[in-house]
Amino acid sequence: MATDDLSQAYNSPNFDPEALLGTIISADDPDRALIESWAANVDGAILDVGSGTGRWTGHLANLGHRIEGLEPATRLVELARQTHPSVTFHHGTIADLSDSPKRWAGILAWYSLIHMGPDELPATLASLRAVAEDDGVLLMSFFSGPRLEPVQHPVVTAYRWPLPDITQALEHAGFEVTDSHWDPRFPHAYLTAEASKQNL
Ligand SMILES: C[S@@+](CC[C@H](N)C(=O)[O-])C[C@H]1O[C@@H](n2cnc3c(N)ncnc32)[C@H](O)[C@@H]1O
DSSP, X not given: OOHHHHHHXXXXXXXXXXXXXXXXXXXXXXXXXXXHHHHHTOOSOEEEETOTTSHHHHHHHHTTOOEEXXXXXXXXXXXXXXXXXXXXXXXXXXXXXXXXXXXXXXXXXXXXXXXXXXXXHHHHHHHHHHHEEEEEEEEEEEEOOSSOEEEOOSSSOEEEOOHHHHHHHHHHHTEEEEEEEEOTTSSEEEEEEEEOSTTO
């Protein structure tokens, strides 16, 4: 889906970001331990791509991490800046990163690539690899399933990516998958990957 259409969907008044995502991370958030322990092992600055309301950016900044957010939906960037005024949120898409000379030791893509199908994900992963330091680390969550297929999502169509397919796409982009988790009873999955040197 074109980024303009996607931003329009996330800017729409029909989507309530505070209800769907929240603006801060609660003490009992089930993803907290995973994201915090991943961030604790990042040796340098982190970019939270598709930062949405900035809930994870703000949370990790409060824990002392060097982190910035990137988000294309104007309404969400404004909400993130309002809620987490000491954190930098860039207004833009992952594709816009191609103009940036900056490199990141960690990239967090928490359900941010879920709206990308096979026509979009490969180029997006290549853009992320280009702004990752060599040996930089990626943590991404996504929807998985036995087949690559579109699925309904409260904001706009998302995709289920089978683990072998997404692993292949990451490897093709220059990442080496270091860990992945998917329980076939649920659609939710996550993986970690390292930016490999040899594929550049
Ligand atoms: C399901 S929300 C997740 C938001 C946030 N990561 C979180 O966990 O709260 C998906 C987010 O990814 C953003 N997004 C989608 N496509 C993007 C792209 N090409 N570049 C940057 N952000 C994107 C959307 O605007 C939206 O804020």
